[in-house]
Amino acid sequence: QVQLVESGGGVVQPGRSLRVSCAASGFTFSSFGMQWVRQAPGKGLEWVAGISKDGSKKYYADSVKGRFTISRDNSEKTLYLQMNSLRAEDMGVYYCAKDEYFYGLFDHWGQGTLVTVSS
């Protein structure tokens, strides 16, 4: 069965960087698009970034464009989100999600990793 396990969250100061990861299992990782979605504490869901199955196409929300980079290592079955110049408003739980046809639908989700931006 599909399993997505995020890691790498933690406390980081404003302006600093952090990389979160998502380890995939139970499906052929290299055959599917992947996405990152975040949720600020007590708030709703916000799409962050998406990447095609081969990594050739990458898309970002305007709120993170130029600061965040999504990538993947298909040999390691791992998805990444490199977050630079972090702001207080970037704080929240970051979920990775599988997008079977890479058309903006999140069919399976990980449990999330918490990123706290605070001085």
Next chain:
Amino acid sequence: EIVLTQSPATLSLSPGERATLSCRASQSVGSYLAWYQQKPGQAPRLLIYDASNRATDIPARFSGSGSGTDFTLTISSLEPEDFAIYYCQHRDSWPRGLTFGGGTKVEIK
């Protein structure tokens, strides 16, 4: 950017009752509308995609309808495990963007 407005914000119902949740888009999204369920401390789960298609393993008591700007998620008879927050999401403007509604909390009356 397409804005999705969900109503009501909170729905107080008893187990066995019917729940009707609304999602309205600021402009047409065709049928590219999905619904997710999120329980406290858990990740969201896909329930309905493309307005009316149930995702894998989703019980038949969940149904979706609508097109264009007005969509409805119906839970025909609430089970105790259905009390949660429900979000709608469109993919009409993918890959230019994706947005979620603000959510409807279904709570036990």
